Amino acid sequence: NAGVTQTPKFRILKIGQSMTLQCTQDMNHNYMYWYRQDPGMGLKLIYYSVGAGITDKGEVPNGYNVSRSTTEDFPLRLELAAPSQTSVYFCASTPSPHNYEQYFGPGTRLTVT
Amino acid sequence: DQQVKQNSPSLSVQEGRISILNCDYTNSMFDYFLWYKKYPAEGPTFLISISSIKDKNEDGRFTVFLNKSAKHLSLHIVPSQPGDSAVYFCAAIRLVEQGAQKLVFGQGTRLTINP
Numbered sequence: 001n002a003g004v005t006q007t008p009k010f011r012i013l014k015i016g017q018s019m020t021l022q023c024t025q026d027m028n029h030n031y032m033y034w035y036r037q038d039p040g041m042g043l044k045l046i047y048y049s050v051g052a053g054i055t056d057k058g059e060v061p062n063g064y065n066v067s068r069s070t071t072e073d074f075p076l077r078l079e080l081a082a083p084s085q086t087s088v089y090f091c092a093s094t095p096s097p098h099n100y101e102q103y104f105g106p107g108t109r110l111t112v113t
Numbered sequence: 114d115q116q117v118k119q120n121s122p123s124l125s126v127q128e129g130r131i132s133i134l135n136c137d138y139t140n141s142m143f144d145y146f147l148w149y150k151k152y153p154a155e156g157p158t159f160l161i162s163i164s165s166i167k168d169k170n171e172d173g174r175f176t177v178f179l180n181k182s183a184k185h186l187s188l189h190i191v192p193s194q195p196g197d198s199a200v201y202f203c204a205a206i207r208l209v210e211q212g213a214q215k216l217v218f219g220q221g222t223r224l225t226i227n228p
Contacts, residue, residue, distance in 0.1 A: 004156070031213060042117070042202055042218030043157070050211040058215065090156050097212025100145050104156030
């Protein structure tokens, strides 16, 4: 049982490039979340999903897209990378509305130059 | 609009003493409050939670207190141990449609336990 895994661990992008951050969980959790953490700040919610095929925007969705075709995977897509997207990205999951503990992955550190 | 605030970026405590981390919030509609602990290069890990209808929750060395009238919560760690050195995030949950949880995080407090 690996929990929540994220790939890659680190990535450097040039302005305007695109990439997909991968997130996979093996706990059969319905609810999944993407956050970003800027230096010295708390985590901010980008997008979330309540199950396969259902996604919705969080607090800071601009510049990102998500999809959820399976229960296990919740990839985050950056289409036109900008320096403002330099951040550490965390994926999290939780099994049900009544479980308030979100399980986090180790994060992806992204730099856009 | 910072709905959850941790005003102390850092705190240094002697091993064996009590560590008290503070958090203030502005939105009375939050349903639950949580504390997460984070080590460098790792994701946050859940520590303890408290419902908005309670005023105290205890789990071993960790106790969270909620003062709804002051919109303030605090985490007490006693006794503090070197392994407690980490960044602590306060977070508030708002439950939205279909049971999703929208977490709002504070900026974090870096706790250092000195031997």
